[in-house]
Amino acid sequence: MISSRFLARLSFAVVAVFLAAPLVVIGAVSVNKKQMLNFPPQGFSIDWFAQIFTDPEWFRALIASLVLAALSAALAVAIALPLSWFLWRRDAPWARIFQVLGVAPFTLPPVITALGFLTFWAASGFYGQPWTAVIAHAIFFVTLPLVTLSLGFSSLDRSLVEAAAVMGADDRVVFRTVVLPLILPYAVSGYAFAFVLSLNEYIVAYMTIGFVMETLPIKIFNALRYGYTPTMAAVSFLIVTLTALVFAAIARFSDLPQLMGAMPAQNDGDIKATPSRD
């Protein structure tokens, strides 16, 4: 039946246009020659992209965002890895409470975590220190490596580990030689998820360090209040591209549909997984 296939194509196209339209527009205005908001763009210029690196304020925000994302994602993995290993290795039902705690901040509206940290850092006297944002983001995004790593451990073949143990390896050796290499892709994708989300996060960063320093989202929002500048569009486009590249890299090195909860790919994958419908 041509019509049902056509309907499917059509709905894909409509969703694609809806999702792409705003991003296409900011991409287009970011190369506008004049310092005005015009679409379609008049002339072509990449000066606004250069300005991210030459303007000290934008450059400082870029560096702040990258450092924050790199450190907080690392801390998130450092929290998630031993926790998910413990839950996989040990039979301790009450320890699951920590998994719930790890997933909670991400499930609740972000303003709650943000306000919790604001009261906490204010009460403890550390409010405004740059490192407080690293901890805040690590806790806020620990969910992501926790989920990817739990998935990784659950797909681990226990007989492999058993074999190593039978050969006399203790927990530490088994972890280093068998578990870690198998679990590494999941740790990396968990890191990448946390990195990208931290790069884009506004409210938690704003409530912890917003008055002392600017990350890129904070800087964009502050600039937005004083009206439009093309550098904003260039920075936004840069972040969009970076975000898409990181996810494309995750997809390249792991089975993304499986990571998002579908069945693992079969070897004869595409043909068998999709029954013909027309």
Added chain:
Amino acid sequence: MRREAPRSWRDYLPLAFPAAMLIVFFVVPFGTMIVVSFFRRQQAGFYTPDFVFTNYARFLTPFFANVLGFSLWLAIAVAALSMIIALPFTYLLTRAPRRSQTAWLVALLSILALSEVIIGFAWSTLLSRTAGLTNLLVAVGLMDAPQALMPGFGAVLTAIVYQTLPYTILVLYPTMARLDPTLAESARTLGASPIRAFFTVVLPVQRTSIIATLIMAFIFALGSYLLPQILGRPQNWTLSVLITDQAIYQSNMPFAAAMAVFLVLVSLGLVGLTLLLGQQREKTS
């Protein structure tokens, strides 16, 4: 290697760092917030330890009721709209070849991860007078002069649906992807059209997952904070905006904390409902 119960305290060591981090930096801040919500506010942003319900009593004002009512209504509208788009789309997506599924997932995850600031900025550009959608309509002759489509409720709603849609699709995706394809096939064999098979077989089977996804999308939309500020008028502001406003600009931490606690209770209640639904599903299947 089977899972073993921990025998000595040394077996618990790997748990020490994650547990300490989560307790010190999640449970304690959360507790601090709850405690502060009962404090008494002083002038100039200070507050003194106390145990008063005045912060919670302020919920009973018409202003707060308005903001709360609007937030809930907005979240319901967003969840419903996202679901209407996401349901057929996710179904078709899980039937698509794996390569195009991966490409779509990359796009959806990218938009989901995208900062609210950037989404707000992109939509404000798309809906603006000088660079927006209406210029396109003028160019093809459907309109006389370009128009600004923001600020307003429509702009806020569109942008939050834009942000929530990828989330809704990704929450629906696992159960849809694991749906037995022979179910719809047998309906087809028995003579149902693909659309009829979707409505009479696929949807009923997915019922609990759909309700759970609706609730998750609702909570997600409830957290929207920047989009109402960038694209809306003050009457389009949500509870999240009000909380931040009280905490930072009005320096009223106790009231902000009380509202946050309230928001947690609403969200937790809904999450609890989702879990309950999940358990029922396990029992019946």
